[in-house]
Amino acid sequence: MGHLGVLFILLLCSCLRAGGHKQCKKDEFPCRNSRCIAGRFLCNGVNDCGDRSDEDSCQNCTTTGVFSCGKSDICLPAHKLCDGHLDCADGRDEDQKMCGIVKPSSQSSGTCEMSEFQCVDGNCILHAWRCDNSPDCFDGSDEVNCDQNECLVNNGGCSHICSDDTMGFHCRCPENMRLVGGSQCEEIDRCLEADVCDQLCIYMNGNFTCDCSEGYDMNPTSTGCKAKGGDAQMVFTSSGGLKWTSVTGTGRQNRPRPPQLSGTGSLAASASNRTLYWAPHGQGAIYRVWMDENPQKPLLVLKVKGSVSALALDWIHRLLYWSDVEGGSVNVVLLDSLTQHQLTSGLDRPSALAVEPLQGLLFWAQCGSFPKIERSALDGRDRLALVTSYIHCPSALSLDMPRQLLYWADEGRRSISRVNLKGQNRKTVVESNGYLDRPFGLAVFEGFVYWSDKVTQSICRANKHNGSQLLVLLKDLTSPGVLTIIQPALQPHGPSVCGHAVCGDDCVVSLKSDRLDFSCISTEKGDNKSREDSTLLHAVPVSSRSDAMFAGILSLITFLSLLLVGMAVWWWRRACGLSPSVTADSFSLGQSQDPLIIQGGPVCQNSCSVKETLIKLDLDRK
Known part of the structure; x- marks a missing residue:
């Protein structure tokens, strides 16, 4: 046939393949499986296409901890990624969207954080980038006056030890601490570093001992923790409305019929009574749905x-939190009084909420020009930024309460990460794997993390420690949205954190004109105060007891009550025996509200008057 004939056939086959391929945009890469991915994800060492066609023709940068600079460029060590230096020829290692470290111009004139250097033009950069022989400020002011000892000014921005170098400086940490972000030191948590225990972990003499929290049993072979109290159900939203199934994705999916529940929206759940709180997108309304009703009827x-x-539910204090995109706020309502209150404002596209009532903490995320994750007390005070760097758009939050970890899904970075409740010990546990293109819902249960994805139209799960054991639970869902898992162990009961203290008696939640207020008061005072203004107060017991404990206390109270009744009747009969002259006509049951008086039979051997008996009782007390 000749070389020209072979070349013509190859070109023809290529054209035929291209003609049948999904049309990708100019800045996108066409995968072999007809998917399109952003061009910046080509040759980044991650299987973004799902069939590895975006990595097959690249440099061999598949080793863990290595980043590819492109087809004909170098393989870059991971520690050089987003370090402020352009190492790749096309600069992809410092891509602003990927690194998520550029502050909005509106903040350029503000005060920089301790770990940052303020450029002459007002912008903030990491202090560790100053005098590193590479200009990072737009005006190059970070490379001026580098012959001075930078450690003499604000300790160089280092949280602990600052070491001055011939060119610049560097931060160091004491033993048993590690350097984070180039300037901050945090304690090393050996258990989280090893990440071998599903829940409780004890590190001693180089060995790890795993255990499970109350409400869970340990699997003796896998050291995983299995929740007690029945099977868990996964509730999620889609364009068809609310649905729920088992956490394995098997079994019948239920869908409420009412039209109010169609479409995507926000979701929170109460495990104790299997109640859902549901806010359809764009309706400005929150509904309550009982899962066990058939058909499920929504209540506004x-x-x-x-x-x-x-949405996020505080099941201890019976508070429902929600975020408002247009208003840029987080709000709260007392479910027992339906009185609303705004906690925070000025947020830029708030996107997710989570609440930990046992610790008295509220978490929220925003996806605007300065994406971040913050926390506060339940009343909105004591705000603390947990995650501010290497974050693009946190679309969902979920808590691993036994380990006191906060997980988030980042739809911009296509990853799932976690930190502890102080913002430390950060780790990315799941990265783009072909089913993590645009995560929207997130839940953590037992040893797995669950998420929904709008691009792949699926719900998946993977190991919460390292992203292994990927399993696609549901496929071909139309616009899957938020998801949650309902199981009693996920909402444990315990002492009520009343504001900043654990109450000795009851915690009363009140909604004042300017704030949500928590106060510890005695049971008697709490009852009186609740009667005075029942629309604004809600009393929370110090601890929610188990059914067995409650039954035992109730039995003890019943026994003591019967004993008291018996003693009173015995004393009464003895007292009445001393007054034989009283007639039966002077006795009237209708005049008494005393529960000790028994109707329908002779109370005294020779009868006695209620009035005379009460007078004797009063005299005896004196």
């Missing part, structure tokens, strides 16, 4: 301003 709980972007 609250009309709110703006569009609800997230």
